[in-house]
Amino acid sequence: MARKDRPKFSKESTRKALRVFQFIKPFRVPFGIGMVVLLFSTVAMLAFPRILGNLMDAVKSSSDAEVKYFIQLLIGLFFVIGFSAFLRIYLFGIVAHKSLALLKTKTYQHLISSPMSFFSQKRVGELSSRISADVSLLQETFTITIAEIIRQIITIPVGLFFLVYISGRLTVFIIALIPVIALIGVFFGKFIKKLSVIAQDDITESNKVVDETLHGIASVKAYANEFFEILRYNKSIDQSVATSIKRAKWRGMFIGLIMFVAGSGLMAIIWYGLHMVAINELDPTKGITIGELLQFALYAAFIGVSFGGTADLFSQLQKAIGATESLMDILEEKTEDIALTKSNSIKIEGNLSFNNVNFSYPSRRDIEVIRDISFSVEHGKQIAFVGPSGAGKSTIAALIFGFYKPNEGDITIDGIDFNEYHLSEIRSQMALVPQEVMLFGGTIKENIEYGKPGATDEEIFAAAKQANALEFIESFPEKFETIVGDRGIQLSGGQKQRVAIARAILRDPSILVLDEATSALDSESERLVQEALERLMKGRTSIVIAHRLSTIKNADKILVLENGKIKETGTHDELIKKENGIYKNLSNIQLMAV
Numbered sequence: 001m002a003r004k005d006r007p008k009f010s011k012e013s014t015r016k017a018l019r020v021f022q023f024i025k026p027f028r029v030p031f032g033i034g035m036v037v038l039l040f041s042t043v044a045m046l047a048f049p050r051i052l053g054n055l056m057d058a059v060k061s062s063s064d065a066e067v068k069y070f071i072q073l074l075i076g077l078f079f080v081i082g083f084s085a086f087l088r089i090y091l092f093g094i095v096a097h098k099s100l101a102l103l104k105t106k107t108y109q110h111l112i113s114s115p116m117s118f119f120s121q122k123r124v125g126e127l128s129s130r131i132s133a134d135v136s137l138l139q140e141t142f143t144i145t146i147a148e149i150i151r152q153i154i155t156i157p158v159g160l161f162f163l164v165y166i167s168g169r170l171t172v173f174i175i176a177l178i179p180v181i182a183l184i185g186v187f188f189g190k191f192i193k194k195l196s197v198i199a200q201d202d203i204t205e206s207n208k209v210v211d212e213t214l215h216g217i218a219s220v221k222a223y224a225n226e227f228f229e230i231l232r233y234n235k236s237i238d239q240s241v242a243t244s245i246k247r248a249k250w251r252g253m254f255i256g257l258i259m260f261v262a263g264s265g266l267m268a269i270i271w272y273g274l275h276m277v278a279i280n281e282l283d284p285t286k287g288i289t290i291g292e293l294l295q296f297a298l299y300a301a302f303i304g305v306s307f308g309g310t311a312d313l314f315s316q317l318q319k320a321i322g323a324t325e326s327l328m329d330i331l332e333e334k335t336e337d338i339a340l341t342k343s344n345s346i347k348i349e350g351n352l353s354f355n356n357v358n359f360s361y362p363s364r365r366d367i368e369v370i371r372d373i374s375f376s377v378e379h380g381k382q383i384a385f386v387g388p389s390g391a392g393k394s395t396i397a398a399l400i401f402g403f404y405k406p407n408e409g410d411i412t413i414d415g416i417d418f419n420e421y422h423l424s425e426i427r428s429q430m431a432l433v434p435q436e437v438m439l440f441g442g443t444i445k446e447n448i449e450y451g452k453p454g455a456t457d458e459e460i461f462a463a464a465k466q467a468n469a470l471e472f473i474e475s476f477p478e479k480f481e482t483i484v485g486d487r488g489i490q491l492s493g494g495q496k497q498r499v500a501i502a503r504a505i506l507r508d509p510s511i512l513v514l515d516e517a518t519s520a521l522d523s524e525s526e527r528l529v530q531e532a533l534e535r536l537m538k539g540r541t542s543i544v545i546a547h548r549l550s551t552i553k554n555a556d557k558i559l560v561l562e563n564g565k566i567k568e569t570g571t572h573d574e575l576i577k578k579e580n581g582i583y584k585n586l587s588n589i590q591l592m593a594v
């Protein structure tokens, strides 16, 4: 979310952020036990000044038995404190890691099930940083911040109670300090809070640069834009450093000032307290003992430290609320209806028709890219779309897959409205051979298997063979197990296409969409790909988005698109005869180019 759009930390945003607790719910038992342990250790900690003070008085009255008793009690107390610290850290660790893992998986599941319209409006870098940076911020909150806040919520009132109990008069000193400290807190807190939000956004911004440029590294290098990107990254890092330093300065001033005010307050208390101790020594019914003064000073210090940490903790909490809110925003987006299992309960024939379809992309509602398009293609037939760049050919492919919904008109498959089908079910009977084949970093086998997860080795072998891919796969020493992509072998354009064709063959779809590659292959490669494609198209409804007219001469129907409208329809032979026709012109241009 851009900085300017970020809402203030309103009740609404906090309420939204609190929804993160739904992820803790499954781990409420260890969370509950952790809380009880936390309460217990806080109370144990609060008992420490009391016992220490009593020890001091026992030393003063030279009572050896009492001294021994209090020392043993203190050792026992620290055992309890130590053990509960272990238990609390361990239990909160379990809760934090497990609940955040759940949050991560849920967010990822949500992201990947989001419709294409969602992705066309978001940057990939920003989305992946949501899952990494925002979630790790929450980790700290769950493991440390929440526990600390609870500890302070107990320490402050219980400590105050002891203060009043020991000496009401000395407590007045402390109470006088509270408004001073609170004022400092409010003043500094506001700046620190604001800077924390900006710092978080800056981190997201610089992560985005890394993500985007590493994803598109080839473009960066091809344009020799390394320095441009380095500058862009440096700029975003500089900005983030500047904000963080500014934040550190304000935090430092705040903490320093509080320490000074609280420390001098404590000194004033001790000075006045010693005066009361002197009175007590003259008349034991008046004033306080030295042990009680020690107790008082320690409780006052406890409360002071708690107050001192409050601003920090709350700014931490604010950051966490910001991060949670962004995550919850993602979880609130509508997802597509994705089924876990691809059931082939229905088998479609593949009769496809568009009826008066109008469409504009959600991000650019005012521009209609598909205008009143109607066509139909019967089972097993081949239809081809041609037209200038930007005419809307790929958009038609996107509509066939249901990536977007038409604004008007309808799309039917076997005479049934597209929306009547379950999205995953209908997509499971379609296949796409895209323009730019994207292979996943894995083996060739895994890449082919992507068309039908769980396919047998025989099926994969047969698909590769039909796709004319067997020969080059077998030429690699590791054959089907050859790693491709990032950390493996890089396949040529024609080889990649054949892997994609094998993937589609394995899927055995009823409807096939071929987005023809724009870059021409050498003639041998071209022949192998074309042959594999013809095999793939046989017996299926095929929609070819053609860039080279030579490949669609045999199509049953060719639709010529221009500006989102169908301008000409017919077979190659019919269209080529049309004087001044768009197809004829395109054909002449391509012939001239050859």
Ligand SMILES: Nc1ncnc2c1ncn2[C@@H]1O[C@H](COP(=O)(O)OP(=O)(O)OP(=O)(O)O)[C@@H](O)[C@H]1O
Pocket (backbone or CB within 6 Å): 120, 361, 363, 364, 369, 387, 388, 389, 390, 391, 392, 393, 394, 395, 396
């Ligand atoms: N995700 C998107 N959001 C907004 N507009 C888009 C999006 N994708 C494409 N467009 C626009 O829709 C129009 C049609 O684009 P489309 O990709 O369908 O054309 P095409 O005929 O396939 O072009 P090419 O032959 O160059 O691939 C173009 O004006 C394009 O700018």
